[in-house]
Amino acid sequence: MTEESPRSEFKSQRSHFSFKMKYNEIVKQLESLSSPENRQGMARFGINIEKAYGVSVADLRKLARKIKHNHLLAQQLWSSEMHEARILASMVDKPELVTEKQIEQWAKDFNSWDLTDQCCLNLFSKTKFAYKKCFELSIRKEEFVKRTAFALMACLSWQNKQMPDSKFEKFFPIIIREATDERNFVKKAVNWALRQIGKRNISLNKKAIAAAKKIEKIDDKTAKWIAKDALKELTSVSVQKRLSDAH
Numbered sequence: 090m091t092e093e094s095p096r097s098e099f100k101s102q103r104s105h106f107s108f109k110m111k112y113n114e115i116v117k118q119l120e121s122l123s124s125p126e127n128r129q130g131m132a133r134f135g136i137n138i139e140k141a142y143g144v145s146v147a148d149l150r151k152l153a154r155k156i157k158h159n160h161l162l163a164q165q166l167w168s169s170e171m172h173e174a175r176i177l178a179s180m181v182d183k184p185e186l187v188t189e190k191q192i193e194q195w196a197k198d199f200n201s202w203d204l205t206d207q208c209c210l211n212l213f214s215k216t217k218f219a220y221k222k223c224f225e226l227s228i229r230k231e232e233f234v235k236r237t238a239f240a241l242m243a244c245l246s247w248q249n250k251q252m253p254d255s256k257f258e259k260f261f262p263i264i265i266r267e268a269t270d271e272r273n274f275v276k277k278a279v280n281w282a283l284r285q286i287g288k289r290n291i292s293l294n295k296k297a298i299a300a301a302k303k304i305e306k307i308d309d310k311t312a313k314w315i316a317k318d319a320l321k322e323l324t325s326v327s328v329q330k331r332l333s334d335a336h
Contacts, residue, residue, distance in 0.1 A: 112165050115156065119173055122148050135273075137201035141172035146207070149173060153180035160186040167195065172204060179208040184215035192222060199233035202274045206240050213237070214244035220256065227263050232272050239264070239278035243285040254293055257286050261300040268304045268312040280315045287323040291332045298323050 119142050127143035156162070156177075163182035166174045175198075192213055199205045213219055219241055226238035242260050245252060264283050270276055283304075287297025298320065305316035322328060 111156075112162060115152070115162075115166070115177070116169065116171075116174065118152060119144055119171070119177070131203075134203075136203050137172070139172075139200075140170055144173040146176070149177050149180065153177060156181050158183045167198075170198075172201065175204055176207045176211075179211040179213075182212050184212055185217075187212065187216045187218075189218050189222075192216070192218060196226065196234045196237045197231070199237065202233070202236065202277075205233050205236050205274075209237060209240040209244045210248075214241055214248055219245060220252075223260065224263065227267060232274055235267075235270070236274050236278040239267075239275070239282040242282035243278070246282070246285040246289050254290070257289065257293055258296060260286060261296065265300055265303055268307060268315050269309045271311040276311050276315060280318055283315065283319045284322050287319070288328055288332070291336045294323060294328070294332050 122144045123142035124145075125143060127145060128138045128141055129143075131141060131143065132138050159181055160183045163178040166178035166181070169175075195208060196205075199208070213222065223238050223241045223245070226234055226241075229235050229238070242257075242264075246257065260282065264279055267275070267279055270279065283297055283301060287294045287301075301316045301319045301323065304312050305320070307313070307316075
């Protein structure tokens with residue numbers, strides 16, 4: 090053993106100790122921000138509150154800004170299984186360090202629509218696997234895993250300014266195919282994806298309207314709801330004016 094080895098080992102132990110303390114401090118802060126009233130409000134919006142503190146997303150974002158990005162800490166926060174700790178994990182993780190395996194593992198843990206959407210918005214959509222996961226997860230049977238695919242489409246439509254229209258056009262056949270899934274958190278995500286893509290620019294708006302009209306012809310109650318709701322927004326005066334002005 091070299092002379093430097095004991096020092097290196099001590100430094101490693103000290104870093105690990107600090108990391109553990111940081112995690113414990115964050116958990117204490119989450120607990121201090123807990124609110125029974127917020128938990129009740131979350132439940133009214135269909136959010137799973139079994140392991141929730143009742144901390145607002147605004148407070149989580151403030152906390153995330155203090156923590157900064159930390160991949161290892163994100164993994165530990167996720168492992169806590171607490172609802173807000175997992176949302177916070179999506180805010181502080183580093184997209185460039187996220188693997189496909191992590192996306193799959195986290196998606197399998199999803200048990201609420203808001204956790205699904207926050208992870209897609211804050212993290213998954215910023216990874217290099219985002220686009221391919223839209224296709225792969227869209228055929229999965231689990232409700233929230235499948236929702237992930239369409240939440241990702243919506244987030245990419247909103248966030249990724251560089252992605253060409255041709256890539257978004259490939260989402261339309263998937264949206265049409267899955268428009269008959271009557272599960273609440275799937276059908277709303279399918280609708281969200283269609284509307285968000287259609288609000289990206291005037292060209293995609295026309296193609297999203299065409300896709301909605303195809304869905305409208307499907308002899309299915311869920312499909313007709315998705316189409317009607319999407320067409321109402323995509324053909325609205327406000328959306329058409331905004332897209333025309335930007336064209």
